[in-house]
Amino acid sequence: MSEAHVQVTLKKSILDPQGSAVEKALRQMGYPVDAVRVGKFMEIRIADGLSRTEQREALEEICRKVLSNPVIEEYTFSLEDQP
Amino acid sequence: MSEAHVQVTLKKSILDPQGSAVEKALRQMGYPVDAVRVGKFMEIRIADGLSRTEQREALEEICRKVLSNPVIEEYTFSLEDQP
Numbered sequence: 407m408s409e410a411h412v413q414v415t416l417k418k419s420i421l422d423p424q425g426s427a428v429e430k431a432l433r434q435m436g437y438p439v440d441a442v443r444v445g446k447f448m449e450i451r452i453a454d455g456l457s458r459t460e461q462r463e464a465l466e467e468i469c470r471k472v473l474s475n476p477v478i479e480e481y482t483f484s485l486e487d488q489p
Numbered sequence: 490m491s492e493a494h495v496q497v498t499l500k501k502s503i504l505d506p507q508g509s510a511v512e513k514a515l516r517q518m519g520y521p522v523d524a525v526r527v528g529k530f531m532e533i534r535i536a537d538g539l540s541r542t543e544q545r546e547a548l549e550e551i552c553r554k555v556l557s558n559p560v561i562e563e564y565t566f567s568l569e570d571q572p
Contacts, residue, residue: 407523411496413494413496413530414530415530415532425531425532428531428555428556431555432551432555435555437547437550437551437555438535438536438538438539438544438547439533439534439535439536439551440490440534440535440536441532441533441534442531442532442533442534443531443532444529444530444531445529445530445531445532446527446528446529446530447496447497447498447527447528447529447530448508448511448525448526448527448528449498449508449524449525449526449528450522450524450525451522451523451524451525452521452522452523453521453522453523455521456521461521464520464521467520468515468520468522472511472514472515472518472520473511
């Protein structure tokens with residue numbers, strides 16, 4: 407069984423008001439942070455019976471077409487075998 | 490400069506309706522997924538001048554007290570030096 411960990415974040419050039427709000431709050435509470443950016447995180451269990459290459463291709467397509475908005479977001483994922 | 494990558498997810502025992510919705514949508518579109526769980530992802534730049542241990546302690550506290558609800562969520566983070 408394979409599990410993918412997908413991270414979707416706003417592109418660096420796009421303002422992140424949610425991240426700025428978290429950053430401001432943390433600083434007011436005295437925490438030593440310089441910048442915060444907020445994104446989405448997804449754990450996806452891939453169906454059995456696919457090769458690693460097919461899994462990667464399916465995930466690329468899922469990330470590009472469904473989970474992210476490529477105009478303002480970018481994604482990374484890692485794929486691991488689960489016991 | 491150090492950057493932390495924080496992942497906050499619902500505990501396994503907690504229902505994740507958002508993840509279920511994404512899973513159902515992906516399956517209807519024909520993608521080979523078995524399960525999806527949705528969480529939050531945060532990139533946090535830590536202020537300079539702290540030891541690695543102090544950075545970890547601050548992050549632990551931020552995650553526990555601010556970024557997650559320990560009743561229903563769990564978190565992991567990794568800490569890396571940035572150029």
